[in-house]
Amino acid sequence: xxxxxxxxxxxxxxxxxxxxxxxxxxxxxxxxxxxxxxxxxxxxxxxxxxxxxxxxxxxxxxxxxxxxxxxxxxxxxxxxxxxxxxxxxxxxxxxxxxxxxxxxxxxxxxxxxxxxxxxxxxxxxxxxxxxxxxxxxxxxxxxxxxxxxxxxxxxxxxxxxxxxxxxxxxxxxxxxxxxxxxxxxxxxxxxxxxxxxxxxxxxxxxxxxxxxxxxxxxxxxxxxxxxxxxxxxxxx
Amino acid sequence: xxxxxxxxxxxxxxxxxxxxxxxxxxxxxxxxxxxxxxxxxxxxxxxxxxxxxxxxxxxxxxxxxxxxxxxxxxxxxxxxxxxxxxxxxxxxxxxxxxxxxxxxxxxxxxxxxxxxxxxxxxxxxxxxxxxxxxxxxxxxxxxxxxxxxxxxxxxxxxxxxxxxxxxxxxxxxxxxxxxxxxxxxxxxx
Numbered sequence: 001x002x003x004x005x006x007x008x009x010x011x012x013x014x015x016x017x018x019x020x021x022x023x024x025x026x027x028x029x030x031x032x033x034x035x036x037x038x039x040x041x042x043x044x045x046x047x048x049x050x051x052x053x054x055x056x057x058x059x060x061x062x063x064x065x066x067x068x069x070x071x072x073x074x075x076x077x078x079x080x081x082x083x084x085x086x087x088x089x090x091x092x093x094x095x096x097x098x099x100x101x102x103x104x105x106x107x108x109x110x111x112x113x114x115x116x117x118x119x120x121x122x123x124x125x126x127x128x129x130x131x132x133x134x135x136x137x138x139x140x141x142x143x144x145x146x147x148x149x150x151x152x153x154x155x156x157x158x159x160x161x162x163x164x165x166x167x168x169x170x171x172x173x174x175x176x177x178x179x180x181x182x183x184x185x186x187x188x189x190x191x192x193x194x195x196x197x198x199x200x201x202x203x204x205x206x207x208x209x210x211x212x213x214x215x216x217x218x219x220x221x222x223x224x225x226x227x228x229x230x231x232x233x234x235x236x
Numbered sequence: 237x238x239x240x241x242x243x244x245x246x247x248x249x250x251x252x253x254x255x256x257x258x259x260x261x262x263x264x265x266x267x268x269x270x271x272x273x274x275x276x277x278x279x280x281x282x283x284x285x286x287x288x289x290x291x292x293x294x295x296x297x298x299x300x301x302x303x304x305x306x307x308x309x310x311x312x313x314x315x316x317x318x319x320x321x322x323x324x325x326x327x328x329x330x331x332x333x334x335x336x337x338x339x340x341x342x343x344x345x346x347x348x349x350x351x352x353x354x355x356x357x358x359x360x361x362x363x364x365x366x367x368x369x370x371x372x373x374x375x376x377x378x379x380x381x382x383x384x385x386x387x388x389x390x391x392x393x394x395x396x397x398x399x400x401x402x403x404x405x406x407x408x409x410x411x412x413x414x415x416x417x418x419x420x421x422x423x424x425x
Contacts, residue, residue, distance in 0.1 A: 023358075034385065034424065039381070041341070045308060046319040095257045104257075105258070170252055172253070
């Protein structure tokens with residue numbers, strides 16, 4: 001069935017220029033974006049499973065016995081479309097800082113220590129019900145360099161490749177009950193409070209975490225909604 | 237905002253943060269074609285510049301048709317072609333894909349010229365930047381519905397520039413400028 005892509009509800013998406021985040025200034029175009037007709041190329045998706053190979057689903061144990069430092073967690077959720085239907089065969093990529101708030105990236109200037117047992121990135125596919133799950137550790141918060149004491153709350157970066165380029169999503173997931181969410185400039189760039197709230201995961205009580213139950217990890221559930229819905233089928 | 241009990245609208249976009257992990261942008265993802273595949277192999281390269289100069293660790297993702305103009309799922313689509321690629325920019329903001337010259341495509345919006353749809357994400361880009369690049373001198377450009385939707389004075393900025401061949405392959409260069417008088421036109425999502 002064809003997929004349709006309606007207009008975006010602007011208040012649910014972030015403002016592009018953020019005070020105290022110079023890269024948003026030097027990288028936001030001054031020219032208004034152009035409208036273009038919707039083309040098949042925007043709705044076409046390759047066989048993701050063939051192109052993007054899943055990694056081991058446990059980021060917290062790079063090899064047997066090499067366990068990352070930090071609070072071990074299970075992140076799980078569903079990828080849905082705008083009709084609330086599960087999206088199967090989508091790719092969920094994630095990356096994050098380690099428990100001390102440092103990325104395993106050559107350009108990270110943070111003085112926080114690297115963890116030799118934590119690379120902090122992975123890739124999984126959604127199953128037939130749109131479910132994905134990753135074992136990892138809770139990331140640390142970190143100060144934004146050269147920002148005048150602006151800190152990022154603990155967060156996990158998520159990238160989703162689903163049915164077509166128009167359904168692409170790159171976002172971040174936050175942890176519930178974190179007082180830093182109130183003053184995070186990136187989260188606050190999303191005007192709509194409900195849209196912001198949907199970026200915060202829900203902690204699942206251990207007895208509800210089945211069938212993904214795992215006695216050694218706290219469980220957080222987070223759904224991701226892609227653009228697009230199944231269009232009404234055209235009658236022959 | 238939305239109806240009670242209605243499914244929620246799409247999740248809010250965010251920047252990739254300071255770094256996109258190297259491990260998720262493996263060089264193999266910038267190779268869309270394999271040796272000996274039907275079609276004309278080309279190198280699609282480019283350079284990304286922001287308001288301060290070269291833009292490194294940007295992620296460029298391309299979508300395109302196969303050599304015959306098929307898209308994934310079409311009858312006759314090339315099973316060995318990737319249709320999608322990802323490349324990270326280096327310290328000078330440069331990126332390169334090895335791919336096939338795309339064919340013309342039928343589309344409900346109008347006949348498509350050979351085209352590369354390009355999406356750019358990176359630190360400080362809160363919502364991806366979308367643009368398209370066309371091949372210079374292709375007669376089909378004039379009737380392409382996206383080309384025609386761009387003001388005529390901006391169209392030259394969406395043309396690839398032929399460069400000297402490399403590894404025996406034709407090279408086409410895309411200049412992507414985020415700011416300034418020659419800024420690349422970007423499309424609404």
